Every structure is written in C-alpha cells, then in structure tokens.
Amino acid sequence: MPQNRKKRLVVSRSHRKPLSKTMLLPHTASYVHKLVLHNHIALATFRAGKGNGDLLAELVKVLYLAWHLQEAGFDAADRELYPEVEGILDSAARNTSKDIWFIAAEECDPLTQILDLHERQLSSAPVYAVDEAQQRVLHFGKSEKRSPWRYSDGHFCCVQY
Numbered sequence: 001m002p003q004n005r006k007k008r009l010v011v012s013r014s015h016r017k018p019l020s021k022t023m024l025l026p027h028t029a030s031y032v033h034k035l036v037l038h039n040h041i042a043l044a045t046f047r048a049g050k051g052n053g054d055l056l057a058e059l060v061k062v063l064y065l066a067w068h069l070q071e072a073g074f075d076a077a078d079r080e081l082y083p084e085v086e087g088i089l090d091s092a093a094r095n096t097s098k099d100i101w102f103i104a105a106e107e108c109d110p111l112t113q114i115l116d117l118h119e120r121q122l123s124s125a126p127v128y129a130v131d132e133a134q135q136r137v138l139h140f141g142k143s144e145k146r147s148p149w150r151y152s153d154g155h156f157c158c159v160q161y
Contacts, residue, residue, distance in 0.1 A: 023128040036119045043103070043111055046092065051101030059111065060089055061137060066118040067148055068133035074125040077117045082149050085110050 026032075039062050042055040063085050070076045088107045095102065103111070122130065140148050 019128055023131075024126050026124055027122055027127055027130065029123070032119065032122045035122065036115070039115050039118070040112075043108060043115065046101060046103040047105060047108055049100075049102040051092070051103070053096065056089065056092060056096070056101075062118050063089065063114055064137045064140060064148060065130075065133050066114050066121060068136045069118070069121040069125055069129065072125070072129055072133065074121045074129060075117055077113060079149070081110060081113060083147070085114050086147055 027035075039058065042051070042058050045051050045055055046059070063082065066077070067082055088103060088111060091107075092101075092103050125133075136148075
C-alpha cells in the first residue's frame with residue numbers, strides 16, 4: 001500500500017560562504033578616489049604621449065570591468081560606447097609597436113565617459129559584485145573571444161557568464 005508522504009523540498013546550498021558586511025557594501029570612498037585618480041592619470045599620461053603597456057592594460061581593464069558591472073545592473077552607458085572605446089584602445093595598442101604611446105585629445109572624451117561610469121559603479125556596487133566582475137575579466141582574458149560584447153563574426157551582443 002503506497003503511503004502519502006510529502007516530498008521534502010531540497011534546497012541547493014551555494015558553495016559560497018555567507019558574505020560579510022564588508023563584501024555587501026561598496027568600496028570605501030578613499031579606495032574609489034585613489035583608483036579613479038590612477039585611471040584618470042593613466043589617460044592623461046597617454047594624452048601627453050607618455051603612456052606605457054601597464055597603463056594601457058589598466059585602461060582596458062577598466063573598460064571590461066565597466067561592461068561587466070553594467071551587465072550586473074550597476075549604472076549604465078550607451079552600449080555603443082564600449083566598442084568605440086575598445087577601438088580607441090586597440091589603435092593605441094597598435095601604435096605601441098612603433099613606440100608611440102599616445103591617445104589623441106578628441107579620443108579622450110569616450111574614455112573619460114567610461115572612467116566616470118566606472119567611478120559611479122565602484123561607488124555603488126558591493127565589493128562582491130566588483131570581485132565577480134574582476135573574475136569575469138580574468139576569465140575573458142584567458143578565452144579566445146575578441147571582446148566580451150561581440151560575437152566572433154563581429155556582431156554586437158550581450159554576453160553573460
């Protein structure tokens with residue numbers, strides 16, 4: 001005779017340990033200010049023709065972090081801004097083979113928009129969300145993908161990891 005037993009609801013437990021208060025709050029204002037200042041100095045250095053590979057890598061990192069934080073719901077810019085800035089940074093990277101470490105003044109406005117967006121994101125996103133975005137950037141850096149917002153055929157997309 002079958003018994004009428006209720007099935008227990010099995011709740012899957014995340015492998016993540018509970019987040020601390022520090023992880024649930026945004027970064028401190030002093031940390032954000034220091035990082036933002038560093039990013040703006042990197043851009044100013046390129047504008048002056050004195051850039052280097054480390055500073056270029058920082059600007060690329062900011063671009064990708066801003067994208068992933070936007071995808072996670074923390075402030076937003078026009079999606080077309082990302083490939084525009086990527087093109088500017090790609091051009092700067094190509095010029096480095098000629099030992100030119102320069103970004104023209106007229107190309108700085110789109111980069112400044114990304115830097116300002118990223119500042120707003122860092123000021124509002126909890127530390128854990130920034131950490132997750134950094135992990136996505138690292139994952140992307142190890143992949144064969146051209147950019148996190150393009151398909152391999154060049155069409156614009158919205159990639160979530």
